[in-house]
Amino acid sequence: MHLVVICGAAGGIGQPLSLLLKQSDLISHLALFDVVNAPGVAADLSHINTKSKVTGHGKEQMDEALKGAHTVVIPAGVPRKPGMTRDDLFKINAGIVRDLAEGVARNCPNAFVLVISNPVNSTVPIVCQVLKKHDVFNPSKVFGISTLDVVRASRFVSEISPAIDPSTRITVIGGHSGVTIVPLLSQLPNSFADSLSRDQLDALTHRIQYGGDEVVKAKDGAGSATLSMAYAGARFTLSLLQATVTGKTGLIESAYVHLDADKKNTAAFREKTGLEYFALDVEFGKNGVGRILELPRVSIYEQALLDVAIPELKTNIAKGASFITVSA
Numbered sequence: 365m366h367l368v369v370i371c372g373a374a375g376g377i378g379q380p381l382s383l384l385l386k387q388s389d390l391i392s393h394l395a396l397f398d399v400v401n402a403p404g405v406a407a408d409l410s411h412i413n414t415k416s417k418v419t420g421h422g423k424e425q426m427d428e429a430l431k432g433a434h435t436v437v438i439p440a441g442v443p444r445k446p447g448m449t450r451d452d453l454f455k456i457n458a459g460i461v462r463d464l465a466e467g468v469a470r471n472c473p474n475a476f477v478l479v480i481s482n483p484v485n486s487t488v489p490i491v492c493q494v495l496k497k498h499d500v501f502n503p504s505k506v507f508g509i510s511t512l513d514v515v516r517a518s519r520f521v522s523e524i525s526p527a528i529d530p531s532t533r534i535t536v537i538g539g540h541s542g543v544t545i546v547p548l549l550s551q552l553p554n555s556f557a558d559s560l561s562r563d564q565l566d567a568l569t570h571r572i573q574y575g576g577d578e579v580v581k582a583k584d585g586a587g588s589a590t591l592s593m594a595y596a597g598a599r600f601t602l603s604l605l606q607a608t609v610t611g612k613t614g615l616i617e618s619a620y621v622h623l624d625a626d627k628k629n630t631a632a633f634r635e636k637t638g639l640e641y642f643a644l645d646v647e648f649g650k651n652g653v654g655r656i657l658e659l660p661r662v663s664i665y666e667q668a669l670l671d672v673a674i675p676e677l678k679t680n681i682a683k684g685a686s687f688i689t690v691s692a
């Protein structure tokens with residue numbers, strides 16, 4: 365019995381994400397929670413002839429939806445409009461994510477919590493702080509989904525170099541907003557990064573960092589990435605489920621996590637940077653984070669990107685963490 369709950373299930377991401385997850389036999393029950401239209405989306409999805417049962421839960425039914433969940437995916441909240449940064453969403457989304465995390469602490473304290481709602485750099489610390497407040501925090505079980513940055517990096521690189529297949533995984537570290545997104549293109553085979561001119565490398569890096577803005581601009585006020593995010597969110601969720609439900613090993617995704625999830629492999633990095641949260645490649649295990657892969661050697665170019673990302677991330681993390689007071 366594996367209950368997966370989508371919070372914000374009737375939204376632009378929530379609907380296609382739920383559709384993709386409905387196709388998995390690893391999920392026995394898909395519970396869709398939203399403050400609007402959850403029963404309608406659930407009725408629709410429930411006619412699909414795959415294994416899982418689908419239920420819909422409206423505004424007053426958060427506790428009922430979350431009760432006993434194995435995994436909770438959170439794409440609830442408002443998206444950007446042109447001219448906004450992800451941080452501009454904090455005012456509204458911080459409270460939404462806090463209330464959902466309170467619901468997790470009450471109803472499914474052992475669940476894996478996968479955060480999509482922006483600004484991820486701050487909303488993940490909010491979730492962790494709420495769980496700490498209730499004494500149910502396990503750093504191996506809370507993830508900020510930064511997979512879309514990896515998906516974009518793979519796609520954009522393959523557009524430049526047809527020799528690189530679009531399914532090639534690229535390590536993207538840092539956070540999930542603008543300068544905090546640091547693609548490690550130096551890790552690609554055949555000296556791909558060295559084959560680019562400085563202008564080409566700058567343009568590709570900028571496109572990966574600001575891919576979200578491309579979509580916000582093209583949607584022209586109607587929101588931000590939803591379909592590519594649903595793809596990325598489903599990929600992440602299904603990978604985690606394979607590891608935690610079937611015990612499959614060797615599954616790696618980039619995720620924005622609390623570095624206590626693997627103190628051993630992150631100690632040196634943490635000491636050097638003072639960061640508590642960071643997106644790194646994570647190998648899933650039975651209990652969520654199996655191990656965090658050590659940061660590979662970065663190029664001088666990438667170190668300069670990191671030098672810009674780290675102070676910005678620290679500000680984002682402090683903003684999220686200080687939103688919740690945890691008594692000592």
Ligand SMILES: NC(=O)C1=CN([C@@H]2O[C@H](COP(=O)(O)OP(=O)(O)OC[C@H]3O[C@@H](n4cnc5c(N)ncnc54)[C@H](O)[C@@H]3O)[C@@H](O)[C@H]2O)C=CC1
Nearest residue numbers: 372374375376377398399440441442443480481482512593
């Ligand atoms: N991590 C990432 O890479 C990405 C994150 N996002 C973020 O995901 C979030 C959702 O984006 P969209 O689906 O496009 O927005 P949307 O507005 O289409 O959907 C959001 C849904 O959340 C629901 N909602 C609002 N308050 C709620 C609450 N308290 N409890 C449950 N549901 C609630 C709304 O009713 C709506 O159905 C945004 O914050 C956006 O910035 C978007 C793309 C990529």
Ligand SMILES: O=C([O-])CC(=O)C(=O)O
Nearest residue numbers: 444482512576577588589
């Ligand atoms: O750009 C946004 O606001 C949504 C997002 O996080 C992305 O597409 O990467």
